[in-house]
Amino acid sequence: MKKTNGRMPWPKCLLFLACSLVASSARAQISSGPEKPPPPATSETKSSTAIRSEVELALVNVTVTDPYNRLVTGLEKNNFRIYEDGVEQEVVTLSSEDAPISIGVIFDSSGSMSDKVEKARQAAVTFLRTANPRDEFFLVSFNDEAQLASRFTSSVEELRNQMMYTSAKGRTALLDAIYLGLSQMRSARNGKRALLIISDGGDNHSRYSESDIRKFVKEADCLLYGIGVYDANDMGRSYEEYYGPTLLSELAELSGGRVFPVSSLNDLPDIATKIGMELRNQYVLAYKPTNSLHDGLWRKIKIKLAPPRGLPPLSVYAKTGYYAPR
Numbered sequence: 486m487k488k489t490n491g492r493m494p495w496p497k498c499l500l501f502l503a504c505s506l507v508a509s510s511a512r513a514q515i516s517s518g519p520e521k522p523p524p525p526a527t528s529e530t531k532s533s534t535a536i537r538s539e540v541e542l543a544l545v546n547v548t549v550t551d552p553y554n555r556l557v558t559g560l561e562k563n564n565f566r567i568y569e570d571g572v573e574q575e576v577v578t579l580s581s582e583d584a585p586i587s588i589g590v591i592f593d594s595s596g597s598m599s600d601k602v603e604k605a606r607q608a609a610v611t612f613l614r615t616a617n618p619r620d621e622f623f624l625v626s627f628n629d630e631a632q633l634a635s636r637f638t639s640s641v642e643e644l645r646n647q648m649m650y651t652s653a654k655g656r657t658a659l660l661d662a663i664y665l666g667l668s669q670m671r672s673a674r675n676g677k678r679a680l681l682i683i684s685d686g687g688d689n690h691s692r693y694s695e696s697d698i699r700k701f702v703k704e705a706d707c708l709l710y711g712i713g714v715y716d717a718n719d720m721g722r723s724y725e726e727y728y729g730p731t732l733l734s735e736l737a738e739l740s741g742g743r744v745f746p747v748s749s750l751n752d753l754p755d756i757a758t759k760i761g762m763e764l765r766n767q768y769v770l771a772y773k774p775t776n777s778l779h780d781g782l783w784r785k786i787k788i789k790l791a792p793p794r795g796l797p798p799l800s801v802y803a804k805t806g807y808y809a810p811r
Contacts, residue, residue, distance in 0.1 A: 541777065542577065543569075546677065546708060546741055547768040547788060548802040556766050557799055566789040567772055574772040583765045585619035587637070587673030589666040592648065593684035593714075595628040599653040601714050601750060605683050606648050608712060608753035612681055613641040615761030623669055624648065627662035628655035629690055633669060659684055659729075660691035660698045663736070667705045679708040679742065679764055681757075686713055686729020695732065702739050703783070704808060709737040710760050711744035712753065741804035774809075781811040 545567070549557040562579040590609050598605060613622060624635040624644050635647050659682075666680045702709065711733045734744045745756045776784065785806045790799055 541773055542771050543774055543786075543807065544676075545770045545772075545786060545788070545803050547770055548741075548743075548763055548766075549768065549790065550800045550802075552797050556763060557796075558766055560768065560790075560792065564791055564793065565768075565770055566791060567770060568787040568789070569772075569774055569776065569784050571785075571787075572775055574775060576770055576772050578771040580769045580771075581766065582769075583617055584677050584769075585617050585621075585675045586764060587670065587675040587678045588613075588616075588620060588622045589669060589678075589680045590622065590624050590644065591662050591666050591680055591682040591684070592624060592626045592634075592651065593628075593657065593659070593662075593682075594626050594651045594653050594655075595657040596654050597657065597685050597687075598714070601685065602651065602653040604750040604753045605712075605714065606645075606651075608757040609648060609681070609683055610641065610645050611754040612757035612761050613644060615758060615765070616641065617765070619675075621674060623666075625662050625666045625669070626651050627658050627665075628653070629658060631658050631662035631665045633665060636669075637672065637674075656690035657684075657688055658690045658692075659686075659688040659733075660693045660695065663698055663709070664693050664701060667701050667707060670705060670707050677708075678706070679710060681760065682709065682711040682733065682737075684711070684714065684729070684733065686715055686733055688729070688732070698736065699739065702736055703806070705740075706804070706807065707740060708742040708764070708804075709740040710742040710764070711737050712756055712760070713744050713746045714750070714753070715746055715748075738802075739805055741802055743802055770803075776809070779810050782809055783807075784809055 547565070549560060551557055558581065562576050565576055565579065567574045567576055590613070592605065592609060594602065621637045621639050622641070622644055623633065623637045624647055626632050626634045635644055638644065663680065663682065670678050713730055713733055715730055730744070730746065737744045745760065747753055747756060770788070774784070783806055786804060788801050788803045790801055792799055
C-alpha cells in the first residue's frame with residue numbers, strides 16, 4: 486500500500502507506531518536428576534488471567550498489528566470476534582490499560598553466544614527500562630544448566646548487575662530454562678505474566694523434552710516473547726541450531742506471544758523496546774464461555790477481526806486456548 490506524505494492513510498487514532506520500540510547472590514539450579522515434570526497445575530496455581538470458576542470469565546491478551554508490523558490501537562469491542570471450540574462467544578469487556586506485569590528474562594549464556602552476549606545484555610536492560618513502576622522481574626541464565634540468577638525484584642539495576650557476571654560458555658539447555666522460568670511464575674504477584682527469551686535458538690542439553698514444555702506452556706497462561714539472535718548464513722550450524730528458530734516461534738505462538746528475529750546485533754535494543762511497548766499496548770478481551778463444564782479439558786480459542794472500513798489486512802496474536810477448571 487502506498488504512503489501519503491509519509492503517513493499511512495488510515496484513521497490516525499487506530500495506529501500506534503512502535504518503531505522506536507534484567508539480584509540476589511543466591512542461585513537455584515535445576516537438579517540433574519531424571520525426574521519428569523510435575524502433574525499439571527491446578528486451577529489454584531494458574532494465572533489469574535486464566536478462567537476462574539468464581540467469576541466464569543476468560544481473559545485473553547490480544548496484539549493487533551498492521552502489514553508493516555506496527556501496533557494497531559483504538560479498536561472497539563465490536564471489532565473482535567472470539568470463538569471457543571468453534572462456537573462464537575460474546576465479548577463482555579475490552580480494555581487496553583497498561584497493567585503491571587510479572588516478567589522473567591531467560592538469558593542464553595551458552596558458548597554459541599560468545600560474540601553476541603554483550604549486545605544481548607544491552608537488549609535485556611533496554612527491555613526492562615520500558616517497565617511500569619509496579620512490574621516485577623526475575624532472571625534465568627542458562628548454558629549447560631538453567632539457573633535462577635535472580636528471584637523476583639523490582640530493581641532493573643539489580644538484574645543488570647547480575648548479568649554483568651554472566652560469561653558465555655558450554656552447551657544450550659533452552660527447554661530447561663523455559664521450564665524453570667514458567668515454574669518461577671507460580672510465585673508472581675501480577676496477573677499478567679511474560680517471559681522474554683534472548684537466545685540464538687536450538688537446544689542440545691535439556692532434560693525436559695519439547696512435548697513437556699509445550700504442555701507446560703499451555704498450562705501456564707504466560708506470554709512467551711523471543712529475541713532470536715540467528716545467523717542464517719552460518720553453514721556450520723548443528724541440527725539443533727537450525728531447528729531453533731522454529732522451536733522458539735512455535736512455543737511463543739502457542740502462548741500468544743511471538744519471536745522477533747535479529748539479523749543485525751545493532752538492532753537488538755530497538756527490538757527489545759518494541760516488545761516492551763507491545764506488552765503495554767495489548768487488548769484484553771473478557772468473555773463468559775458458553776461451555777460451563779468444569780471438566781479440565783483443553784478449549785481452543787480463535788480470535789478474528791472485523792476492523793473498520795479502510796484498514797488494510799491486520800494480524801492478530803493471542804493464546805491458542807486454555808484448560809477449563811475442574
